[in-house]
Amino acid sequence: MRVLIIDGYVDEPACLGVPPYMAPYPRYIAGALIEKGVQKEDIIYRTIDRIRTRREPLRFDLYIIIAGMTVPGKYLRASPITLKEINELSHLEGTKIIGGPIRLGFGEEGGSSAKEFSVPGITLAKKDIEAFVYDLMDHKDPASVQHRMRTNSEIGRWAESGTFIITQHPDYPFVLCELETYRGCPRHSHCYFCTEPFYGKPDFREVNDVVREV
Ligand code: SF4
Incomplete structure (x- = not known):
């Protein structure tokens, strides 16, 4: 199985994944695929900017798109994936999955009102996309996969085994990798x-898991 991870970029209050930054999502997904037996050489990472500019032929069995801008960022040399581009990708042969913050809704830019994402031909991972991809490897049909959150022990493993994907980032070796130590907010009232x-x-996350990932 050949898999293409398309980084459409994410920008969340607690996670930036726009070059030169790389979010944890592609690394976790790569690790989940490795654990399911997909070979490293069959897991390809491409940013949406590279796909947009090079127009290389895309022939993969599984396409995994990461997207979602929830804060109004302005970027110097990268442009997040657009709805038009997602629609174009939906026509590719093969299984198409999309996830990340886009599960909360899609807006053309952070800070704009977000609409529920729905594009025929692409399955939205409604919870954690890395868990969805992991389970998909057993089920094959996206419609039969349960949407769920990942566990801490899962990302403890996937974060470490997915680090190889960093070398495929266009800014490598100067890519800045966001590290997740926890998620959620402890406050009773929120911003x-x-x-x-x-x-x-x-x-x-377990401290030792984070250390191993580094
Ligand atoms: S305090 Fe909580 S709600 Fe406010 S910005 Fe931080 S994580 Fe978000």
Whole structure:
């Protein structure tokens, strides 16, 4: 199986994944695929900017798109994936999955009102995309996969085994890798602009897992 991870970029209050930054999502997904037996050489990472400019032929069995801008960022040399581009990708042969903060809704830019994402031909991972991809490897049919959150022990493993994908980033070796130590927000009342409360109470990773990932 050949897999293409398309980084459409994410920008969340607690996670930036726009070059030169790389979010944890592609690394976790790559690690989940490795654990399911997909070979490293069959897992390709491309940013949407590279796909947009090079127009290389895309022939993969599985396409995994990461997207979602929830804060109004302005970027110097990268442009997040557009709805038009997602529609174009939906016509590719093969299985298409999309996830990340886009599960909360799609807006052309952060800070704009977001609409529920729905594009025929692409399955939205409604919870954690890395868990969805992991389970998809057993089910094959996206419609039969249960949407669920990943566990701390899962990302403890996937974060480490997925680090190889960093070398495929266009800014490597100067890519800045966002490290997740926990997610969620411990406050009783939350800031109006923030999507972190959607992750619930803080969910801390094991210190040794983070150290191994580094
Ligand atoms: S809601 Fe919580 S995580 Fe979000 S900005 Fe406010 S304090 Fe930080």
